[in-house]
Amino acid sequence: MESSSSLQGCVSALSSSVTFLRSASEILDEGTRDFPRLAQILETNRVFDVVTEQEVFEAKAELTQEVEPQITALIARIEVELARLARREKGLASKAQLQDTLIQKLEAQLEARRENVDGAANNWRTRLATEEQLAELRELQEQSERLAYSLSKANLKQRKMRMSLAMGGR
Secondary structure (H helix, E strand, O other): OHHHHHHHHHHHHHHHHHHHHHHHHHHHHHHHOOOOOHHHHHOOOOOOOOOOHHHHHHHHHHHHHHHHHHHHHHHHHHHHHHHHHHHHHHHHHHHHHHHHHHHHHHHHHHHHHHHHHHHHHHHHHHOOOOHHHHHHHHHHHHHHHHHHHHHHHHHHHHHHHHHHHHHHHO
16 A cells, blocks of 8 residues: 555656746747757757776775675675575474474374264163163263364365475475
8 A cells, every 4th residue: 555655656757847847848839940050959969978997996895895895795794694594494493393293193083082982882872771871972972073173173274384394495
């Protein structure tokens, strides 16, 4: 939004400058139309100055002294930024690896819970189930669902982390 208002100001300033120049051009056209010597007045003579080799070397040295510190400062800033980005990349890679480990652990826990629930459900089906056993089975099923939800959430975080690493690497 700020850049569009800035650009709008630039456009209006440019438009007023064009209008001013057009007006000045018209005034000049009217003022010089009846001069028969217009061609002679507008004729240009080129004058070339000769510059010595020493002056060229001095100008080159002066320009080098002006620009070199700026270039050195920019290179230093780039190196600092590259080091920061490398540290960030390592940190994100470590975080992604930790999340991979967490996902594997959650998957193992989920599988173990499912096996326990499946085994308990088969045993309880063969026996006469009491209300207490049914409540425990429901609780285990809910816990299994919560673990599945946590696993999917962790998988989503891992995908986002990998995407951010992939986008940062480009």
